[in-house]
């Protein structure tokens with residue numbers, strides 16, 4: 001069995017090519033744009049959403065068929081046309097250039113696959129079935145969406161701030177570890193859900209108390 005390596009990639013300002021303009025190309029394009037990529041879509045037709053993104057300047061849309069040179073200077077390439085020969089050409093061009101390439105309906109022509117993801121601010125939960133069942137990935141993603149709500153986005157904002165505060169103010173590694181462990185309790189996550197405006201104050205007060213008791 002192929003064992004995939006899960007990796008978080010920074011696509012900020014990376015040029016990425018999407019070939020095709022149907023619903024699948026749209027899904028992949030939206031996720032690339034959300035990751036900060038500079039996306040070029042090449043396709044004679046495009047979904048209304050892709051057209052709107054082009055009008056808003058969120059993507060470049062070249063309204064024509066794919067040409068091999070379209071992939072030049074791209075970090076990553078996705079082939080999402082309904083023409084298998086075009087998809088294969090896109091794959092071969094990308095492979096020659098040593099690029100990351102994904103052909104949406106042919107796992108054998110992918111050197112990476114796209115997982116199903118839940119995004120809550122800095123929290124990303126990704127689900128992959130190693131290509132065995134994208135529908136199962138989607139089902140699990142929907143279940144996770146019910147469990148992990150928007151409170152996790154706020155929680156991570158606070159954790160980022162408070163973790164660096166603890167790293168600066170608590171020299172004892174064991175105490176630091178204890179505090180970090182207690183902060184990720186359900187109690188604080190629940191506070192983020194029910195008391196989003198007051199939770200930061202409560203957390204900071206709690207940290208102060210813990211530090212003065214233990215040092």
Ligand SMILES: C[C@@]1(CC(=O)O)C2=NC(=C\c3[nH]c(c(CCC(=O)O)c3CC(=O)O)Cc3[nH]c(c(CC(=O)O)c3CCC(=O)O)/C=C3\N/C(=C\2)[C@@H](CCC(=O)O)[C@]3(C)CC(=O)O)/[C@H]1CCC(=O)O
Nearest residue numbers: 104105107113114115116128129130131133134135137138
């Ligand atoms: C997760 C998600 C991300 C995304 O695309 O953004 C994704 N597919 C999604 C949905 C979805 N895709 C398909 C259906 C129809 C039902 C079905 O077939 O199950 C549905 C469900 C729907 O649309 O409702 C059809 C399909 N997809 C692939 C094949 C080829 C094959 O299996 O051989 C075929 C059959 C083509 C055919 O039969 O003609 C291949 C791939 N699809 C992958 C990802 C990669 C493996 C991910 C993993 O390991 O789980 C991989 C290998 C390559 C890739 O595309 O990266 C996204 C969920 C988004 C969400 O969360 O909502």
Ligand SMILES: NC(=O)c1ccc[n+]([C@@H]2O[C@H](COP(=O)([O-])OP(=O)(O)OC[C@H]3O[C@@H](n4cnc5c(N)ncnc54)[C@H](O)[C@@H]3O)[C@@H](O)[C@H]2O)c1
Nearest residue numbers: 020021022023024025042043044045065066080081082086
């Ligand atoms: N939509 C799904 O959920 C789904 C499910 C299973 C499989 N698939 C497969 O994924 C692929 C894409 O799906 P879709 O629903 O987005 O297809 P679609 O038919 O809606 O869109 C295909 C797009 O490819 C473009 N295209 C065709 N030839 C091109 C060329 N030479 N250069 C550039 N663009 C070209 C078309 O203009 C169109 O925009 C198809 O092969 C489909 O069989 C899709």
